[in-house]
Amino acid sequence: MTASAAVFGVAATEEGDDADCPGVSPHPAVPRPGRTKLWWIEESLGRGRVVAHTCACQMTSYELVRCGGLYQFRRHAFARHDVPPVSWTARCWRREEAYAWWRRLLAGQAR
Numbered sequence: 001m002t003a004s005a006a007v008f009g010v011a012a013t014e015e016g017d018d019a020d021c022p023g024v025s026p027h028p029a030v031p032r033p034g035r036t037k038l039w040w041i042e043e044s045l046g047r048g049r050v051v052a053h054t055c056a057c058q059m060t061s062y063e064l065v066r067c068g069g070l071y072q073f074r075r076h077a078f079a080r081h082d083v084p085p086v087s088w089t090a091r092c093w094r095r096e097e098a099y100a101w102w103r104r105l106l107a108g109q110a111r
């Protein structure tokens, strides 16, 4: 067996059997205790461009949106009475900081 076949075998096992999941975008990790709580509001900076996003198969998905030189997260929440369907981080960041927060969000360290 070649090394690449071994890698493929592991990947195939890790793929779930969720037929609705395109399996392309990351799934954010379960929020950890002690995570940073992001402040979500219902207003955005304006029209922006999505530069990264999490998998749409999840009940809650997130996008990293660039608007001019600033970045903000957009959250889509379906069927949740405690969270509006679309909300935005109250804070916006410059590129480097925004990607650091995006990694924390994916790792469950911020939500």
Ligand SMILES: [Zn+2]
Pocket: 020, 021, 022, 023, 027, 055, 056, 057, 058
């Ligand atoms: Zn998915």
